[in-house]
Amino acid sequence: MSETLLSRASGARPAVIEIPAAASCLAIDDLSLRYAGQSALEGLSLRIPRHAVTAFIGPSGCGKSTLLRALNRLHDLNDEVTQSGRVLLEGEDIHGPGVAVAQLRRRVGMVFQTPNPFPMSIYENVAFGLRLQAPLKKRRRDEIIEWALVSAALWDEVKDRLHDSAWTLSGGQQQRLVIARTLAVQPEVLLLDEPASALDPISSLKIEELIRNLKSRLSVILVTHNMQQAARVSDYTAFLEGGELVEYAATDDLFTNPRLARTEDYITGRMS
Amino acid sequence: MRRWRVASRAGLPRGEGPWPWLAAGSLALSLLMLAALLLLLAGRGLGHFWPAPVELVTLDDGRQLAGQRVREERRQTLQGSPLRERLYRTGNRDLEGDAWRWVPVASIATHEHPADWAVIERQRWGELIVRPLALEENGRRLTEAPLWESFTARLARVQALRVERDALRRQVIAPLARHLAAGHEDAEAQARLAEARARVGELQAAMARDALVVESAAGERLSVPLEEMVAAWRPNAMSPLQKLAAWGANLWHFLSEGPRAANTAGGVWPAIFGTVLMVLLMSVLVTPFGVLAAVYLHEVAPQGRLTGWVRIAVRNLAGVPSIVYGVFGLGVFVYGIGGRLDEWFFADSLPSPTFGTGGLLWASLTLALLTLPVVIVATEEGLARIPAQQREAALALGATRAEMLRRVVLPMALPAMLTGVILAIARAAGEVAPLMLVGVAKLAPQVPLDGDFPYLHLERKFMHLGYHVFDVGFHSGDVEAALPLVYATALLLVGVILVLNLTAILLRHHLRMRHARLRSR
Ligand SMILES: Nc1ncnc2c1ncn2[C@@H]1O[C@H](COP(=O)(O)OP(=O)(O)O)[C@@H](O)[C@H]1O
Numbered sequence: 001m002s003e004t005l006l007s008r009a010s011g012a013r014p015a016v017i018e019i020p021a022a023a024s025c026l027a028i029d030d031l032s033l034r035y036a037g038q039s040a041l042e043g044l045s046l047r048i049p050r051h052a053v054t055a056f057i058g059p060s061g062c063g064k065s066t067l068l069r070a071l072n073r074l075h076d077l078n079d080e081v082t083q084s085g086r087v088l089l090e091g092e093d094i095h096g097p098g099v100a101v102a103q104l105r106r107r108v109g110m111v112f113q114t115p116n117p118f119p120m121s122i123y124e125n126v127a128f129g130l131r132l133q134a135p136l137k138k139r140r141r142d143e144i145i146e147w148a149l150v151s152a153a154l155w156d157e158v159k160d161r162l163h164d165s166a167w168t169l170s171g172g173q174q175q176r177l178v179i180a181r182t183l184a185v186q187p188e189v190l191l192l193d194e195p196a197s198a199l200d201p202i203s204s205l206k207i208e209e210l211i212r213n214l215k216s217r218l219s220v221i222l223v224t225h226n227m228q229q230a231a232r233v234s235d236y237t238a239f240l241e242g243g244e245l246v247e248y249a250a251t252d253d254l255f256t257n258p259r260l261a262r263t264e265d266y267i268t269g270r271m272s
Numbered sequence: 273m274r275r276w277r278v279a280s281r282a283g284l285p286r287g288e289g290p291w292p293w294l295a296a297g298s299l300a301l302s303l304l305m306l307a308a309l310l311l312l313l314a315g316r317g318l319g320h321f322w323p324a325p326v327e328l329v330t331l332d333d334g335r336q337l338a339g340q341r342v343r344e345e346r347r348q349t350l351q352g353s354p355l356r357e358r359l360y361r362t363g364n365r366d367l368e369g370d371a372w373r374w375v376p377v378a379s380i381a382t383h384e385h386p387a388d389w390a391v392i393e394r395q396r397w398g399e400l401i402v403r404p405l406a407l408e409e410n411g412r413r414l415t416e417a418p419l420w421e422s423f424t425a426r427l428a429r430v431q432a433l434r435v436e437r438d439a440l441r442r443q444v445i446a447p448l449a450r451h452l453a454a455g456h457e458d459a460e461a462q463a464r465l466a467e468a469r470a471r472v473g474e475l476q477a478a479m480a481r482d483a484l485v486v487e488s489a490a491g492e493r494l495s496v497p498l499e500e501m502v503a504a505w506r507p508n509a510m511s512p513l514q515k516l517a518a519w520g521a522n523l524w525h526f527l528s529e530g531p532r533a534a535n536t537a538g539g540v541w542p543a544i545f546g547t548v549l550m551v552l553l554m555s556v557l558v559t560p561f562g563v564l565a566a567v568y569l570h571e572v573a574p575q576g577r578l579t580g581w582v583r584i585a586v587r588n589l590a591g592v593p594s595i596v597y598g599v600f601g602l603g604v605f606v607y608g609i610g611g612r613l614d615e616w617f618f619a620d621s622l623p624s625p626t627f628g629t630g631g632l633l634w635a636s637l638t639l640a641l642l643t644l645p646v647v648i649v650a651t652e653e654g655l656a657r658i659p660a661q662q663r664e665a666a667l668a669l670g671a672t673r674a675e676m677l678r679r680v681v682l683p684m685a686l687p688a689m690l691t692g693v694i695l696a697i698a699r700a701a702g703e704v705a706p707l708m709l710v711g712v713a714k715l716a717p718q719v720p721l722d723g724d725f726p727y728l729h730l731e732r733k734f735m736h737l738g739y740h741v742f743d744v745g746f747h748s749g750d751v752e753a754a755l756p757l758v759y760a761t762a763l764l765l766v767g768v769i770l771v772l773n774l775t776a777i778l779l780r781h782h783l784r785m786r787h788a789r790l791r792s793r
């Protein structure tokens with residue numbers, strides 16, 4: 001990315017679709033973030049709609065992962081990160097004094113790029129989040145685990161081997177297991193950071209179908225650098241570049257009729 | 273990369289100069305040295321238990337001696353002429369004053385291997401090498417034939433009686449005596465005690481019934497009560513299979529019995545037990561401390577210059593000579609803590625110390641301290657190897673830092689912790705120097721674990737194989753008798769360490785298998 005493009009872009013105002021506060025689960029308000037003084041996000045403001053799939057796209061290094069991790073406070077672990085602005089979950093500031101961070105992360109679940117099941121059985125992986133909470137009757141726990149695995153479209157493949165090591169699954173199955181594990185704690189928002197980029201095309205399509213089915217139950221934020229994927233699964237798309245929000249619109253509008261030249265440049269492949 | 277692989281499969285890579293050969297050579301040399309060491313220990317140590325033949329030697333001047341060949345040495349006479357001398361183990365210490373005889377080879381006229389000569393091991397005075405002549409019962413000469421068969425049958429009877437007597441003493445008399453000594457007025461117990469003592473008297477009388485009349489090579493005769501014998505065999509009359517069986521039995525006695533004759537005979541069981549118990553106790557003490565310290569250092573403490581310094585200090589602690597830890601243990605554990613404990617809890621037995629002297633607990637603690645750095649370093653390395661993804665996955669599911677540690681990080685670091693314990697065992701099991709200051713004993717036939725409350729006697733002194741080697745080798749009056757035991761005990765020490773390490777390694781392997789069946793996806 002050349003200097004001139006960047007400076008020209010920085011001056012322009014972003015084109016952002018206005019989601020009504022009542023229809024949104026998350027509101028990001030003037031969020032900026034620095035890693036040891038190095039700016040990674042600059043003054044982002046947008047609302048995420050409830051029960052929809054919102055995609056974040058943009059060139060690699062533009063801050064997509066950084067933004068996702070700001071939404072469930074994973075940056076808390078990193079002393080080098082300084083942050084300003086607010087993130088509101090259902091109207092409540094996630095950095096507010098009364099917020100327990102573990103509780104917040106249960107409400108805002110996250111799935112990472114590389115599948116990362118724990119070195120335990122398939123069953124125990126899905127039960128992990130449940131066991132952190134008040135103890136459940138085994139019957140009830142089994143029900144939730146089955147439900148989560150069904151929701152992640154994995155049940156039929158693993159129902160006879162629930163007590164095998166999770167590391168015996170294929171990469172695509174592992175990623176769906178990780179999604180099931182997150183679903184089991186019943187989050188309101190699901191953050192997916194390039195969930196299919198480490199997978200083969202067929203596994204990738206399975207995950208996409210799964211994402212489409214999930215939005216009836218929760219709100220999904222999907223980070224991807226694959227524009228076809230964003231176009232196939234998301235309802236809204238935000239385009240980020242250099243730590244800034246460039247354009248945020250309904251997916252169909254953004255891909256067929258981008259309002260800004262920068263967006264158009266990127267999606268027509270001139271910059272990617 | 274590929275080329276290298278092909279080359280290594282075909283043998284040593286060509287065209288890379290002398291380095292591969294040098295490296296392979298040093299590896300071969302180390303392996304060779306290890307093999308030589310083990311072979312030496314095994315040959316000298318295990319050979320000792322083989323029933324060697326008895327030679328009846330007639331010297332030029334007509335004198336005779338009977339004994340087992342040990343070795344030959346070349347010497348010089350005072351005039352400077354060369355002289356070859358042969359060492360015989362002749363036994364009969366009480367008859368001849370010494371159990372060993374150097375004989376100039378040139379002065380041996382004939383030697384033979386008569387089948388009827390026997391080696392008799394006794395409770396005291398060591399072995400007899402003699403010719404059995406007749407049996408006596410209550411001092412009356414018997415004419416039973418064949419002599420040897422009837423003798424071994426009677427010896428077996430005496431040994432059965434001894435087993436019964438010892439069991440009675442241990443299981444009936446000792447508990448009753450303790451019961452009464454504790455101040456209980458119990459007429460029934462008194463009666464049972466008197467009855468048991470009477471029975472022991474009867475058994476002892478029965479054991480004293482028989483004796484064997486024997487003759488030494490010097491022509492001296494004596495009557496040896498069967499009661500005093502431990503074992504008897506006729507090496508020249510034994511088939512190789514019988515010798516093998518005897519070898520196995522001797523080895524078993526060595527492993528399972530306590531020492532006799534100032535550690536120059538008998539077995540090393542208390543030392544094996546002491547070594548293993550001390551190492552296990554050390555592992556139990558060092559593991560939680562080491563793991564907690566490593567977890568604090570790696571997971572909890574803010575990573576700054578101070579933690580860096582602490583880390584360097586811990587690593588350097590591993591290089592402090594072990595005797596320094598012994599001095600520390602003596603000053604802090606034995607005199608400091610032990611002395612204080614005695615003042616508070618065992619004041620009635622002062623001035624004789626209970627915990628204020630070396631003992632199992634202090635020795636284990638000292639070695640735990642010695643091996644602490646090893647466990648800390650290994651655990652920390654294990655913690656550092658756990659991928660950040662696994663930690664974030666746990667946090668993202670709503671785990672607190674403590675829950676993440678307990679449920680994900682620590683289980684995954686378990687093999688690394690076991691590696692630490694394995695290294696700790698390897699270091700601790702062979703340490704002798706610090707133990708001499710904090711609790712090892714030359715002779716402690718009572719092992720620190722028994723049926724008496726509180727079962728594990730942490731204040732007791734204990735025996736240790738490493739110290740036993742040192743003691744038998746350097747502090748025993750009979751060097752020739754001690755030498756094979758030194759080799760055998762050293763071999764045993766190596767074996768015990770190997771077994772302890774293997775156990776830990778198998779445990780780690782088992783854990784790894786359970787967790788990481790598919791790490792290389
Ligand atoms: N832990 C970190 N420490 C310092 N800089 C980071 C860290 N993580 C990401 N960055 C930087 O922040 C910018 C955004 O990174 P990231 O959010 O991972 O981008 P994306 O996910 O869009 O590829 C990059 O320039 C990256 O180098």
Ligand SMILES: [Mg+2]
Nearest residue numbers: 064065066193
């Ligand atoms: Mg990323």
